[in-house]
Structures are given as C-alpha cells and as structure tokens.
Amino acid sequence: MASFLGSALTIRLRLETPIAFDSRLVALQKEEVPEYFHWRQLEAWRNFVVSWGYYALRNAGVEKDEAAKRLKGKKEWEIHEMLFEKGINLAALPAWQRRGIIISKKEHEISGFNPISGKEVESLRRKITQNWEIPKFKSEEGIAFLEKLINRN
Structure with a gap:
C-alpha cells in the first residue's frame, strides 16, 4: 500500500x-x-527530538553533515537541552508532533429506508x-x- 500511494502521488503531482x-x-x-503502542510513541518522541535538533542546527547555518555529526551519539535530554537554550520548548509544540496520531475506525448509527420492508431502519457503519x-x-488516560x-475494534 505504501509503495502504491508513493507511486500514485509522485505521478499525480508530476514530481x-x-x-x-x-x-x-x-x-x-x-x-x-498497549506495549507496542507505547514503544511506537517513544520512537515518535525520539524522532521528534532529533529532527528538531537537526533542523535547529541547519537553521543556524550548520551544514548537513556537520549537523548530523553534532547530534550523533547525543542523548535525547542533551538535544532537548540544546533546543531549550535556543528558545525552543518542545513541550509547548503540538501533541501530534511529540506523540504521533491515531487513525482508527469508529462505529456510528445511520437511519435509512429499507425498500423491501417499507420501514425506516437503523444500521451501524464504520468511518x-x-x-x-x-x-x-x-x-x-492513555491506558484507558x-x-x-x-x-x-
């Protein structure tokens, strides 16, 4: 699916x-x-911190290779501290950047007309x-x- 979407979007946008x-x-x-989702959320956080660190260095004029070199081997808290010293408060940024998003299906009722019975009926659908x-x-809150x-589901 990922390959199909990538190909289709590339063609559609003529990239x-x-x-x-x-x-x-x-x-x-x-x-x-639950444990898997927790692990994925930790990965999202790690990627978030490193990405912000990298682009903060790039925006300060540091070349690509040098920015990557400066971040290599750094602990998350060290990058977090570096960003805070630059005035970037990661905790104030949107939750979706820090934790990711969830896309799921949710059931909801719809009303409709059954032409065979001639009656209004309720049906469950997922969106x-x-x-x-x-x-x-x-x-x-997260466990719940x-x-x-x-x-x-």
Missing part, C-alpha cells in the same frame, strides 16, 4: 523525485497492543477517524484510551 511512505503490518495478540491529540500511553480503542 521528478519519487515520494516514499513507510507502512507496517504488525501481528500482535490483543494483550501486546475513519483521526485523533491528533493522543495521550501518553503509559498514563492512566488504548483499552477503549482495542475493545472497539
């Missing part, structure tokens, strides 16, 4: 350089889902929803969020 997407299918038991303000998955999501 010279292809676009690439990342996609994964992960087979998990239901009880493994794709986006959540850009997800909680930390290790928090009480994941449990609701897992049990819903």
Whole structure:
C-alpha cells in the first residue's frame, strides 16, 4: 500500500523525485497492543527530538553533515537541552508532533429506508477517524484510551 500511494502521488503531482511512505503490518495478540503502542510513541518522541535538533542546527547555518555529526551519539535530554537554550520548548509544540496520531475506525448509527420492508431502519457503519491529540500511553488516560480503542475494534 505504501509503495502504491508513493507511486500514485509522485505521478499525480508530476514530481521528478519519487515520494516514499513507510507502512507496517504488525501481528500482535490483543494483550501486546498497549506495549507496542507505547514503544511506537517513544520512537515518535525520539524522532521528534532529533529532527528538531537537526533542523535547529541547519537553521543556524550548520551544514548537513556537520549537523548530523553534532547530534550523533547525543542523548535525547542533551538535544532537548540544546533546543531549550535556543528558545525552543518542545513541550509547548503540538501533541501530534511529540506523540504521533491515531487513525482508527469508529462505529456510528445511520437511519435509512429499507425498500423491501417499507420501514425506516437503523444500521451501524464504520468511518475513519483521526485523533491528533493522543495521550501518553503509559498514563492512566492513555491506558484507558488504548483499552477503549482495542475493545472497539
């Protein structure tokens, strides 16, 4: 799916350089889902911190290779501190940048007319929803969020 979308978007936008997407299918038991989502959220945070560090250096005039070299081997807290010294408060940035987003299906009822019975009927449908303000998955709120999501699907 990721390859198809990348190819289709590249062609549609008539780009010279292809676009690439990342996609994964992960087979998990239901009880493994919360830990997996927590791990993915930690990865999102790590990528967020390093990306902000890299582009802060680039915006300060540091060349690509030098910026990467300066960040190599640095701990997250060191990059975080460097950014804070530059006036960038990562905690004040949008949650979706820090934690990622959740795209899921949600059931909802619709009313319709059944032409065979001649009656109004209620039906369940699913629609794709986006959540850009997800909680930390290790928090009480995050655990409840994941449990609701897992049990819903």
